[in-house]
Structures are given as C-alpha cells and as structure tokens.
Amino acid sequence: MSETVANNINEAKQYIVVNIGSERYGIDIQYVDNIVRMQRITRIPKAQDYFPGVINIRGEIIPVMSLRVRFGLEPDVITSATRILIIKIEPQAAVGIIVDEVKNVVSIDEEMIDRVSSNTDPEKTQYMNGVGKHEEGLVTLLNLQNVIVDKDAQDK
Template sequence: MDNVNAIEDKSMESTTSVQYIVVKIGSEQYGININYIDNIVRSEPITRVPKTQTYYKGVINLRGEIIPVMSVRIKLGLEPDEFTDKTRFIIVKVDGATIGVIVDQVKEVVTLDNDSIEKVNKANNSDAAANYIESIGKSNGELISLLDIVGLIVEASEK
C-alpha cells in the first residue's frame, strides 16, 4: 500500500505545471507567469510623468483606468524601447498594484512542468537582468528566461 501512495505522490509532483506568456524583449525570450497577467493591449499613447524613475515611461488611460507603464528593457539594463506594430503592453496585477510593462512582441503561451524549469542562483550577480530572472524554462528545444515579475513590479512601485 505504501508503494501505491509513493507512486501517486510522485505522479502528482511531476504534473505540477504553470503557464507562461512568452515575450520578446530585445533579442531574448522571457516568460511571464500567466497568473499575474490581467490584459494584453496594443501600444497606446503614453503620457509622460515628470520626476519619475527612468524606467517609468509614463501612464496610459485604459478604459478609464490610469495605469503606469514601465520599460522592462530599461529596468533590465538593455537599450531603450523601439515601438513597432508588434509592441504590446502587458497589464500585470501584483499585490494590488496594476502596472503595464512594455514588451517588443508577444509570442505564445507555453505550459512548463517542474521538470522543464531550472532555478537560477541570484547571489552576488551584478547583471541587472539576472536579478529579475527566477528560473530558466525549456520548451520545444528553446530556453526561456522566466521573469520574477513580482520582484520586478514590487521593487519598481516602491521607488
């Protein structure tokens, strides 16, 4: 009987999976946990807000709600955003805060199980981007840097 329970526990562990939206930022692919995503919208006119952090591009009016918009590129230490017809704002809700993050392109939704995800050691890393990557996912032979969206958003909203 104990063997049956052990097998059931093992099978339940391996079936734990999470869905991620895969986006392009610069030349890299990043994954954002779908549980935090409220909406995806085409780029909207941004109203600049003076005296904010450089990674805040301003605010947008989305159906009557004023939402701050953040450049993930600048936050990750990359070159400034280039707006194209593929640019999207991903509206994220974290700890009661709503914020839009600018991405170059939304590619797909992938489901990753525990076996497809490797944790990343963040200790003593001077690379800005590495501080916001919680793990690396493998899907269809490609690597996807899984963003710590909570860390990215919460830290940004506290400054």
C-alpha cells in the same frame, strides 16, 4: 495514464512568452490581466527612467514600465508588434510592461525549470526566477515582484 495528466496539471504552469530585444522571457500567466496594443503614454515628470508614463485603460490610470530600460538595454523601438501587458501582482495595483512582441503561451513543467543558483551575481539575476525549457527552446522566467517593485523607492 490519468495520473500523469493530473501531475501535469499540478506542476505545470502557463507562461506567456514575450520578446524583449533578442531574448525571450516567460511571464506567469496568472498575473497577466490583459494585453493591449501600444498606445499614447503620458509622461510623468521626475519618475524613475524605466517608467515612461501612464496609460488609460478603460478609465483606470495604469503606470507603464519599459523592461528594456529596466534591464539596461537600449530604449524601446515601437513597432506594430509592440504590446503592453497589464500585470497585477496585487489587487488594485496594476502595472503595464512594454514588450517587443507577444509570442505564445507555453506550459512549463516545474521539473523543466532551472532555478538560478544563489552564487551568481544578484544584480543580474534579481529579476529572474529561473530558466524554463520547452520544445522551442529556453525562456527566462521573470520575477515580477522584483521587476515591478522598486526596492530603493520602497525603502525611502
């Protein structure tokens, strides 16, 4: 009995489930630094279109990314449920991502994740790590590295 509990702790990861458009996405909780309400975004000229600008979080300037634009969906509609998740995939480099709504936190066992098969279209799957199943349904698990880092910009 105690052994199965230990297994669960070892293999299950916690994800924050968010709504973007009609889809649900899971974000690995270990990269989430903070969740803040929508606030005034300062536009950065000539930035990539999915970066609406920067925000000020307690004296730190943090770029904010629109996942909707990044995924080719229609632009964000700001509501009272809109949140910005502050993500840190590496120290000293935080990024905010705008989501329509933060639902809850779920634990998803490693076994319950379907990895994306390699023969699917990389254009569509580069931002996902897999699909996780839990009691309430399916969530797409984001590959934050690919979402945040602009490959084209890095190559330059």
